[in-house]
Amino acid sequence: MTYTPNPPSVSQAMLRSIGLASMEELFADVPADVILNQPLNIGEAHSEIALRRHLQEMANKNINVDQFPCFLGAGAYDHYIPAVVEQMLWRSEFYTAYTPYQPELSQGILQAIFEYQTLICNLTGMDVSNASLYDAGTALAEACHVACEASRRSKIVVAGTVNPQYTHVLTSYSISGNTEIVTVAAPDGTADLDRMLKEIDKQTAAVIIQQPNFYGHLEDNIKILEQAVHKQKGLLIMCVDPISLAVLKSPAEWGADIVVGEGQSLGNNLSFGGPYLGFMASTKKYIRKLPGRIVGETVDLEGRRAFVLTLQAREQHIRREQALSNICSNQALNALTASIYLCSIGARGLRAIANRCHQLAVYARDEFLNKGLSMKYELPFFREFAVKVDNPAQMNKMLLENGIIGGYELEDSLLLAFTEKRTRAEIDKLAALLGGYNHD
Amino acid sequence: MTKLIFEKSVPGSNAFFLPPVDIPSVDLSATIPQDFLRQDELTLPDVSEVEVVRHFTELSHRSFGVDDGLYPLGSCTMKYNPKINEWAARLPGFASLHPYQPESTVQGALELMYNTDKMLCEITGMDRYTLQPAAGAHGEMTGVMIIKAYHQDRQDSKRTKMLVPDSAHGTNPATANVVGFEVVEIKSDEEGLVDLGDLRSKMNDEVAGLMLTNPNTLGLFETNIMEIAAIVHEGGGLLYYDGANLNGMIGVARPGDMGFDVVHLNLHKTFGTPHGGGGPGSGPVxxxxxxxxxLPVPLVEKKEEAYYFDYDRPQSLGRVKDFYGNFGVILKAYAYILALGGEGLRSACEHAVLNANYIRHHLRGVYHIPFDRICKHEFIASSQYQMEESHISTLDVAKRLIDYGYHPPTIYFPLIVKEAMMIEPTETESQARLDDFIKALKDIAREAQENSELIKTAPRTTPVNRLDEVGAARKPKVKWEAAQ
Known part of the structure; x- marks a missing residue:
């Protein structure tokens, strides 16, 4: 395929019109010793028919979650995506646009982002939201940066029940020398309150807690941690699951200063780990320290309501080396996806989905117990928990042989997630298969 | 005026419901303690499906993408996004894969990532890629972290400075800063290239590296690149390649052959994946x-015809993102590379460079062209004449272009040129489209002389005209709230 519209006759005429004889002359300024004298060794052009066939073959080498029921979670969830969501994303005015730098020409995208910010604020209970970040892990890293800037401190106290992948991102980012990450081990399935409290001091920029936590359980000491960190004038950063917010206490109710989370669940395909979106919201106090794009409402010369990228003086293209974050492109189309999703299902729908996830998880737990299995932690959960098994890798293999994509492998257990797409029959089969083994 | 979706809410109109399920009904309050449950009311719009469709369709009508017309936004490479790639990304065999599935069930996805790594190596002359970074700036951050990890590994702790040319994208200095380097600016010379004298005077044993875009943001090839590389390397620094402008030399020359040690690419620029209104992108390093x-973990490796994730990389700087990168974007770039092939990529580059030079040539005398010589994929024009003669600024010209049906170029960048317009047509524009665009810019130049009011009040064809941006920033209103 070629996507260049000018045939050779036209490009030759264009060359002549600017006084050149050949394409080579366009590169006369490139030193001869770096000019590539042979074509790139990546093969011949493909026709669209051949390309389609090849891509279909590559896709066919995978087993997808529509073929085998999937009980994986651990940060990405197999929720139902209404047809209307996928359909609206085909509007190429959205997906072939750039960041809306020219507001007069981009009112649609700007309004969509403004609506997205409102939806995130409503879900989290916070005052302000940005236009999205890459994912939950990087959003958490950016939140730490905001907290360090705001408090002029560098110590971040992280509960050991935060998704280890996010903590890993935080640790990598700390190569900057701007943050010190202290992860507090949590052997009992929720944050270790005593050890956390010991770590919170006058150097603490922020405490990070995830609700529900990585193991699916509900953190029960958030209020105490909130009071402790605020007493030391640090910030409370919460990482939350947007589906759970239909029924669980909002981070604003817990007293969070900055809230982040993974927005994949809101209508985005699993897509082997990306593109997803990290959302970020905060109290009013931090609006001028937030990273990334923010859309604000304003008026045009005739007083008509309009939307525009605002507070850009925070950003890299204005502030350069003084910018608090280097982010430029974010995950705008995924944020749009989240908006369309939330509008399609509404508040009743989101509550129904949250309830159903929980209901199925409770049913599964009861079935596992009936089969003689036991929970890794006997604590309240939302839609995910770990069940003890002898050899997690072997169990997953066995499940796969029986047409089930199993759970996330922990040392002595499988972390299993239940979405509204799962059925009783699938759970019964899962329980029967796992229960058929002796797990001491 | 388009109402917000919240203003279209009619209680009870949303009809979404779940299928029945034959398990015991559990009331949440029986299984989750009251203290964990939400007390605040959750306000989401209550709208019917048809209203959702009409709403977002209406918003799309008030947006402008590459499919709507020429989008010469400099350094953003707004080329056509092939439709077959959109189809591919939605195949269930790609779209419906959980990132933690057993490797045996995702061999196609792993093979695709493995092959993309290899192809990007060949295209850029590098040895190994990570596909994890989510966007260009994220790639920059990863690359600069690698430079830091390298010096740390050699216990060379003095190197706390990063050199960045004054023509660099804003992300370069911002990135160096957030990774903990002190930014030292390198001047451009009269030719618009890195000032070698300035570079030499600032290169010393405190410098970790130089971040360079080539072709640079003036659209000019850094002809002294081998000398630049020698200066940086002899001083013990590393050379970083900002791939934002790779479209100006892909298939013609490779950063790896010019002495660059670290490269980031923007798959959403050079490799034809859509920008999505501000992402998702993908920034392999x-x-x-x-x-x-x-390099970050994990990388995809191959052993006896099976692909797997390699996490056993003890010197890795860690993970810079959840999972493995924006896979859905990576696969579109993979399809793009296969579609064009080696010669097709070079041809695309040639057409991109031809199109930029064609516009530059035909705007001569009408707009100031500060560096009027062969450019690469983009060039800088300036409204300096219009400003001097009629007080028409680049912003005015840009807004008037909207009335002519175009997305304006990047404006007021790079900072080293007054009234700059950075024009990048890309290779996917026909001569007829370019001619129309040139004519529009010439018409605007004439309007500037004859009827400047027309330009100062542009745009007039859009749903709103110029906005009160100062007011927006002074009293930020960043979410909708119901009238009290």
Whole structure:
């Protein structure tokens, strides 16, 4: 395929019109010793028919979650995506646009982002939201940066029940020398309150807690941690699951200063780990320290309501080396996806989905117990928990042989997630298969 | 005026419901303690499906993408996004894969990532890629972290400075700063290239590296690139390649052959994946083999015809993102590379460069062209004449272009040119489209002389005209709230 519209006759005429004889002359300024004298060794052009066939073959080498029921979670969830969501994303005015730098020409995208910010604020209970970040892990890293800037401190106290992948991102980012990450081990399935409290001091920029936590359980000491960190004038950063917010206490109710989370669940395909979106919201106090794009409402010369990228003086293209974050492109189309999703299902729908996830998880737990299995932690959960098994890798293999994509492998257990797409029959089969083994 | 979706809410109109399920009904309050449950009311719009469709369709009508017309936004490479790639990304065999599935069930996805790594290596002359970074700026951050990890590994702790040319994208200095480097600016010379004298005077044993875009943001090839590389390397620094402008030399020359040690690419620019209204992008980072141990985990490896994730990389700087990168974007770039093939990529580059030079040539005398010589994929024009003669600024010209049906170029960048318009047509524009665009810019130049009011009040064809941006920033209103 070629996507260049000018045939050779036209490009030759264009060359002549600017006084050149050949394409080579366009590169006369490139030193001869770096000019590539042979074509790139990546093969011949493909026709669209051949390309389609090849891509279909590559896709066919995978087993997808529509073929085998999937009980994986651990940060990405197999929720139902209404047809209307996928359909609206085909509007190429959205997906072939750039960041809306020219507001007069981009009112649609700007309004969509403004609506997205409102939806995130409503879900989290916070005052302000940005236009999205890459994912939950990087959003958490950016939140730490905001907290360090705001408090002029560098110590971040992280509960050991935060998704280890996010903590890993935080640790990598700390190569900057701007943050010190202290992860507090949590052997009992929720944050270790005593050890956390010991770590919170006058150097603490922020405490990070995830609700529900990585193991699916509900953190029960958030209020105490909130009071402790605020007493030391640090910030409370919460990482939350947007589906759970239909029924669980909002981070604003817990007293969070900055809230982040993974927005994949809101209508985005699993897509082997990306593109997803990290959302970020905060109290009013931090609006001028937030990273990334923010859309604000304003008026045009005739007083008509309009939307525009605002507070850009925070950003890299204005502030350069003084910018608090280097982010430029974010995950705008995924944020749009989240908006369309939330509008399609509404508040009743989101509550129904949250309830159903929980209901199925409770049913599964009861079935596992009936089969003689036991929970890794006997604590309240939302839609995910770990069940003890002898050899997690072997169990997953066995499940796969029986047409089930199993759970996330922990040392002595499988972390299993239940979405509204799962059925009783699938759970019964899962329980029967796992229960058929002796797990001491 | 388009109402917000919240203003279209009619209680009870949303009809979404779940299928029945034959398990015991559990009331949440029986299984979750009251203290964990939400007390605040959750306000989401209550709208019917048809209203959702009409709403977002209406918003799309008030947006402008490459499919709507020429989008010469400099350094953003707004080329056509092939439709077959959109189809591919939605195949269930790609779209419906959980990132933690057993490797045996995702061999196609792993093979695709493995092959993309190899192809990007060939295209750029590098030895190994990570596909994890989510966007260009994220790639920059990863690349600069690799440079830091390299110097740390050699216990060379003095190197706390990063050199960045004054023509660099804003992300370069911002990135160096957030990774903990002190930014030292390198001047451009009269030719618009890196000032070698300035570079030499600032290169010393406190410098970790130089971040360079080539072709640079003036659209000019850094002809002294081999000398630049020598200066940086002899001083013990590393050379970083900002791939934002790779479209100006892909298939013609390779950063890896010019002495670059670390490269980031923007798949959403050079490799034809859509920008999505501000993302998702994808910013793979390639390195020379001596830096490969520092790449983020995991990398995809192959053993006896099976692909797997390699996490056992003890010198890795860690993970810079959840999972493995924006896979859905990576696969579109993979399809793009296969569609064009080696010669097709070079041809695309040639057409991109021809199109930029064609516009530059035909705007001569009408707009000031500060560096009027062969450019690469983009060039800088300036409204300096219009400003001097009629007080028409680049912003005015840009807004008037909207009335002519175009997305304006990048404006007021790079900072080293007054009234700059950075024009990048890309290779996917026909001569007829370019001619129309040139004519529009010439018409605007004439309007500037004859009827400047027309330009100062532009745009007039859009749903709103110029906005009160100062007011927006002074009293930020960043979410909708119901009238009290």
């Amino acid at each position: 390639g390195v020379k083999s001596f830096l490969a141990p520092f």
